[in-house]
Amino acid sequence: MVISVDAYLLDVSAEKLIINVKKSIFEYIRNMLSKKTKYGIKALAFIAKKSDRKPVQTSEISKSENISQKFLESILLELRKSGFLGSKKGKGGGYYLIKEPESILMTAVIRVLEGPIAMVPCVSLNYYEKCDDCPSEETCSVHSLMIQVRDSTLKVLGDNTLADISAKK
Amino acid sequence: MVISVDAYLLDVSAEKLIINVKKSIFEYIRNMLSKKTKYGIKALAFIAKKSDRKPVQTSEISKSENISQKFLESILLELRKSGFLGSKKGKGGGYYLIKEPESILMTAVIRVLEGPIAMVPCVSLNYYEKCDDCPSEETCSVHSLMIQVRDSTLKVLGDNTLADISAKK
DNA sequence: TAATAACCTATAGAATTAGTAGGTTATAAA
DNA sequence: TTTATAACCTACTAATTCTATAGGTTATTA
Numbered sequence: 001m002v003i004s005v006d007a008y009l010l011d012v013s014a015e016k017l018i019i020n021v022k023k024s025i026f027e028y029i030r031n032m033l034s035k036k037t038k039y040g041i042k043a044l045a046f047i048a049k050k051s052d053r054k055p056v057q058t059s060e061i062s063k064s065e066n067i068s069q070k071f072l073e074s075i076l077l078e079l080r081k082s083g084f085l086g087s088k089k090g091k092g093g094g095y096y097l098i099k100e101p102e103s104i105l106m107t108a109v110i111r112v113l114e115g116p117i118a119m120v121p122c123v124s125l126n127y128y129e130k131c132d133d134c135p136s137e138e139t140c141s142v143h144s145l146m147i148q149v150r151d152s153t154l155k156v157l158g159d160n161t162l163a164d165i166s167a168k169k
Numbered sequence: 170m171v172i173s174v175d176a177y178l179l180d181v182s183a184e185k186l187i188i189n190v191k192k193s194i195f196e197y198i199r200n201m202l203s204k205k206t207k208y209g210i211k212a213l214a215f216i217a218k219k220s221d222r223k224p225v226q227t228s229e230i231s232k233s234e235n236i237s238q239k240f241l242e243s244i245l246l247e248l249r250k251s252g253f254l255g256s257k258k259g260k261g262g263g264y265y266l267i268k269e270p271e272s273i274l275m276t277a278v279i280r281v282l283e284g285p286i287a288m289v290p291c292v293s294l295n296y297y298e299k300c301d302d303c304p305s306e307e308t309c310s311v312h313s314l315m316i317q318v319r320d321s322t323l324k325v326l327g328d329n330t331l332a333d334i335s336a337k338k
Numbered sequence: 339t340a341a342t343a344a345c346c347t348a349t350a351g352a353a354t355t356a357g358t359a360g361g362t363t364a365t366a367a368a
Numbered sequence: 369t370t371t372a373t374a375a376c377c378t379a380c381t382a383a384t385t386c387t388a389t390a391g392g393t394t395a396t397t398a
Contacts, residue, residue: 032201032288035302035356038311045310057374066304071357077376090365091373106314119201133204135235141214141334142207145275148329152321160317165310204387226343240388246345259396260342 037113039067040075041165044084044109048101048166055087055094075113082112101163110157117157118150125150206282208236209244210334213253213278217270217335224256224263244282251281270332279326286326287319294319 042065047056058076062069076095079085086098097104110117111126121129122137123146130137137143211234216225227245231238245264248254255267266273279286280295290298291306292315299306306312 031290031355033311033315034354038289041311041314042309055374059374064304066302068357070359073375074357074377080375087375088365089363089373089375091367093365093374095375120207121200133235135233140211142202142210145210145325145329145334146202148325149322152325153318156314156317156321160314165314200386203385224343228343237388239390242344243346243388249344256344257396258342258344258394260398262343262396264344 034114036075037110039072040079040113041109043076044162045166047095047097048162053096055096057094101166102161104162106157106160107154117153120146123147123150203283205244206279208241209248209282210278212245213331214335216264216266217331222265224265226263270335271330273331275326275329276323286322289315292316292319
């Protein structure tokens with residue numbers, strides 16, 4: 001008996017097989033917090049930990065926190081543009097806090113880096129948007145649940161300042 | 170003076186321009202809750218609302234909740250396989266609850282449809298995973314903050330059952 | 339036997355993330 | 369004045385994921 005299979009098709013399906021096996025073994029875990037936000041928070045905490053207000057270089061944070069320097073550059077730039085950091089160019093330059101860590105709420109940081117705190121736009125306070133697929137907000141079973149989630153998350157993030165999360169060694 | 174520009178390149182950059190303009194006008198809002206989960210919750214609530222335990226057809230839910238029927242099929246199938254629903258084939262068939270709505274916690278529903286409730290894998294109770302980029306969990310400034318967020322979210326989702334979210338008309 | 343509705347497999351477009359590449363500009367020290 | 373430094377800027381891309389669609393097969397009921 002001879003079984004003839006097109007080699008290309010075999011290759012393709014073998015590849016699919018491997019992908020599916022990988023998926024079932026290392027099941028994908030959805031990341032709610034983007035790396036950008038995570039790195040941004042880490043960088044802010046790193047800068048806040050240094051009690052002197054001398055500029056901190058991207059390269060130092062990058063090494064210490066194991067973050068791609070180029071990626072980090074873009075994040076710190078954004079944090080500067082949104083008013084969390086100041087910067088200085090040239091030797092001895094870097095980024096520094098322009099407000100007290102105690103006055104920087106984590107809600108503000110996350111809103112700038114990540115966007116809305118709500119899990120669906122239709123319950124977002126700062127980024128509200130009607131769900132285009134939703135027949136009615138009033139009868140929506142998800143809506144009120146997500147309002148509760150939003151409020152409890154807001155409470156936590158509003159209770160934590162940059163000083164709080166930088167405190168622990 | 171003659172300016173010569175390759176027509177293809179012009180087309181390509183014009184397209185990019187449009188994309189960037191669109192991005193800056195309709196700024197992207199990150200959706201934390203996937204449509205799959207949202208639709209799944211809506212479908213469960215829809216089924217729970219019907220006091221009789223007769224099977225509900227995918228087509229009925231699809232129309233009423235404005236959800237793509239094929240997409241919904243795959244979601245309900247998953248909910249059946251994970252033990253939330255029973256099904257019946259053929260005419261008069263459909264999906265039905267196999268537990269009381271009062272006993273179905275939203276934590277369970279979301280964990281099956283969405284995956285972890287935590288915003289980072291390193292604070293997930295059911296899907297724990299070390300962050301590969303993180304030098305140390307103990308000194309991580311994001312870690313403890315995300316534990317607080319996780320706990321407050323768990324509290325809300327654990328306090329709500331399917332009966333609760335189906336209650337409101 | 340015919341209609342129905344769940345079940346199954348494969349595929350695909352769009353959007354987004356997480357970077358990389360390759361520069362330019364401003365500042366400080368030499 | 370030159371040189372090194374570090375922020376700043378623009379463009380691109382590979383990989384991943386989401387949200388479906390297409391086109392069936394199987395089981396059940398009328």
